[in-house]
Amino acid sequence: EVQLVESGGGxxxxxxxxxLSCAASGFTFSSYSMNWVRQAxxxxxxxxxxxxxxxxxxYYADSVKGRFTISRDNAKNSLYLQMNSLRAEDTAVxxxxxxxxxxxxxxxxxxxxxxxxTVSS
Amino acid sequence: DIQLTQSxxxxxxxxxxxxxxxxxxxxxxxxxxxxxxxxPGKAPKLLIYAASTLQxxxxxxxxxxGSGTEFTLTISSLQPEDxxxxxxxxxxxxxxxxxGGGTKVEIK
Numbered sequence: 001e002v003q004l005v006e007s008g009g010g011x012x013x014x015x016x017x018x019x020l021s022c023a024a025s026g027f028t029f030s031s032y033s034m035n036w037v038r039q040a041x042x043x044x045x046x047x048x049x050x051x052x053x054x055x056x057x058x059y060y061a062d063s064v065k066g067r068f069t070i071s072r073d074n075a076k077n078s079l080y081l082q083m084n085s086l087r088a089e090d091t092a093v094x095x096x097x098x099x100x101x102x103x104x105x106x107x108x109x110x111x112x113x114x115x116x117x118t119v120s121s
Numbered sequence: 122d123i124q125l126t127q128s129x130x131x132x133x134x135x136x137x138x139x140x141x142x143x144x145x146x147x148x149x150x151x152x153x154x155x156x157x158x159x160x161p162g163k164a165p166k167l168l169i170y171a172a173s174t175l176q177x178x179x180x181x182x183x184x185x186x187g188s189g190t191e192f193t194l195t196i197s198s199l200q201p202e203d204x205x206x207x208x209x210x211x212x213x214x215x216x217x218x219x220x221g222g223g224t225k226v227e228i229k
Contacts, residue, residue, distance in 0.1 A: 035218070045157075045165065045208055047218040059216040095164055104212035105171050107155030111164035
């Protein structure tokens, strides 16, 4: 069974940093591109970042570029999101999500339960 | 950036109704469109990918159609468990992998 479990969320002050982790199991992690998607309270979904299976291709939303860094450790079946210079508008539930076996054509076929990041003084 | 416009943003329907949600892209995205269902407090769930392919395990009352710039998600006979918010997402070009604004389906 495919499982994605996020951790690392919490309360942080504006300007602070946080590192999110996503532990993957039940599939060959090293074969799939992975994504981070966030959802501010009461709002819609916002794609944050993508990383290809071998980390060769990395993409960011303009809203986080230069502040967030996505990475992965295929040996540990883990995905990460390093978030620096956090702002109030980064407050959201952060989901990790797997791209399906057909790549982007397949959409994001498995999602974690999400971890809440709150940026407030 | 490619923008996705979903309509309506809210709809009220009864059990058994046929429901159609539209997603329009600001430029052509071929068939690189996915539909998700999200219930309160839960992660989104993939329903449809490649515009019209049903994800494994999703009931056949859900269907998707379209290509290019106009897409639809249809629920042929609305069931109680289908009351949720639905999002489209384009995956043709990134960044960003844009989501539509969402359509909340509520019980009439």
